[in-house]
Amino acid sequence: MIIKTNKDEFLDYLHDAANIRGDSEQLYIPETGTELSQLIRKLYADKTAFTISAKRTGLVGSAVPQGSVLISTEKLNRIKKIDIAEKTISVEAGVLVADIQTALFAEGFFYAPDPTEENSSIGGNIATNASGAKSFKYGATRNHVLELEIILPDGEELHLKRGMCVAEGYKLRLTTSSGQNRNLILPEYPLPYVKNTAGYYVKKNMDAIDLFIGSEGTLGVITAAKLKIIPIAYHNFSAVLFFPKEEDGLEFIKKAVEKTAVSRENNDPRGINPRAIEYFDSNALKYASGDYPNIPSGLGCAVWIEQELSAEDEDILLSEWYSLFLKFKVDVDKIWVATDRTEEKKIAAFRHSLPARVNEYIAKNNFRKIGTDVAVETKDFRKFYFKIKEMTRQTGLDFVTYGHFGDSHIHLNMLPKNEREFEVARANYDAICRLAIKYNGTVSAEHGIGKTKRHLLLGMFGLPNLKKMALLKMSFDPHLLLNPGNIIPPEIFESLS
Structure with missing residues (x-):
């Protein structure tokens, strides 16, 4: 166990990638799961609040302590097993996504969730139900988690296997490794019909493992996981398309999404079915041009698409895609196309460079990142998108927009130049x-x-449902010691006391 009490030695642990800052007097870095379990048990017995941290690549302050003790899981970083026959990988929570991908690539596999920050830890990914570019096809982290090892707030341990512990309606019984039974009544409230990580994921007859995925470390501490892995395709068609007008790019995405739905419904291996559809507005392209001077000028937008190909279907699918390109005024001579793995990585790096540049700008100017993570239903997407762009133009702020437009999911990042603009943002x-x-x-x-x-959850879920979430949290953590301040506003707990 590494223990640090000189704050100068762990200042980097007191902020995240969005430059959200906190404070703590003590940092613990356990080197084994047993050390972590014993530490949590002691802290809970002493009624000492503690925040869990790993790589701090998050953007909402979940891993940033507000006066509590800080625990880093970074030393729980073993890849325990890759099972090719079973198509799984077993890892400790502190393993980096980049290290998982490197180990799997050597075996001809990959892990589908593709967060922008590859130096994030897998435990943090699971705690936030992280996703990324490939989520258009493969979904978020939840879809790929088969088993979890968890330490509950009081130090009791839980091992969950998907399909082995399922709620009966809204009644759920958890049995810890020591044989303790925890009987829960899950709350009932509606979740939006969009890609979502706001609030606790609960539904009738749910698998217990899904309760902890996306709970932002408030119900238990994830220490290890078994994950699904996927064979690498024969070839990936990866291309960045440039459009003279924004409407052309948005219409292209709409048509590609429609064709994808048909291909998936018919289980058609020769149909358009990309794993990524990503969008970049003209401001984002100008912002990126410093690093990528070969971006054509005077454009309305760009779209990145990526689809896995087999040897027998490659020619047919490329023909399908190029036919679609020509319908939407894509200049085929200016398309960036990856012809090998190295070129694929360059295109992926282009996609990931934008949020990295935004984060650097925010850190340099010592502001907190102000970037949206909103999603709406597809039928409302176009209207919503143009409305929020106009709202932002009217503020006079500089901004860039990119995101997972195949999932109707927008990252609009405002770039304030001073404190007044920050407040406007x-x-x-x-x-x-x-x-x-x-x-x-x-x-x-x-x-x-x-x-x-x-503060936004009240408008999204309403006070009665926020109280239900608070009661769920308290059923695991009655003293509110684990990751205090995450998800639920403190005044909600105060209203219940």
Whole structure:
């Protein structure tokens, strides 16, 4: 166990990738799961609050302590087993996604969730139900978790296997490794019909494992997991398309999504079925041009698509795609196309460079990141998108927009230059989130709620349902010691006391 009490030695642990800052007097870095379990048990017995951290790549302050003791799981970093026959990988919570991908690539496999920050830990990914570009086809982290090892707030341990512990209606019984039974009544409230990580995921007859995925470390501490892995395709068609007008790009995405739905419904291996459909507006392209001077000028937008190909279907699928390109005024001479794995990585790096540049700008100017993570239903997407762009233009702020438009999921990042603009950006951010709620969408499609979006949950779920979430949290953690401040506003707990 590594223990640090000199704050100067762990200042980097007191902020996350969005430059959200906190404070703590003590950092613990356990080197084994047993050390972590014993530490949590002692802290809970002493009624000492503690925050769990790993790589701090989050954007909502979930891993940032607000005066509590800090625990880092970074040393729980073993890849325990890759089972090729079973198509699984077993890992400890502190393993980096990049290290998982490297180990799997050597075996001809990959892990489908593809967060922008590959240096994130897998435990953090599970705690936030992280997703990324490939979620258009493969979904978020939840779809790929088969088993979890969890330490509950009081130090009791839980091992969950998908399909082995399922609620009867809204009644759920958990049995810890020591034989203790925990009987829960799960809350009932509606979740939005969009990609969503806001609030606790609960539904009738749910698998217990899904309760902890996306709970932002508030119900238990994830220490290890078994995950699904997928064979690498014969070839990936990866291309960035440039459109003279934004409407052309949006119409292209709409048609590609429609064709994908048909291919999936018919289980057609020769149909359009990309794993990624990503969008970049003209501001984002200008912003990226410093690193990528070969971006054509005077464009309306760009779209990145990526689809896995087999040897027998490659020619047919490429023909399908190029036919679609020509219908929507894509200049085929300017398309960036990856011809090998190296080129694929370059295109992926282009996609990931935008949020990285935004984060660098925010850190350099010592602001907190102000970027949306909203999603709405597809039928409302176009109207919503143009509305929030116009709202932001009217503020006079610089901004860039990109995101997972195949999932109707938008990252609109405002770039304030001074404190006044920062306050304007905050107000506009809240207004955009309220509009997403009005459209029956979500304020958080993949980043979670953490500490910075708690105030938005009241509008999204209403006070009665927030109280239900608080009671669920208290059924695991009656003293509110584990990851205090995440998800639920403190005043909700106060109203229950």
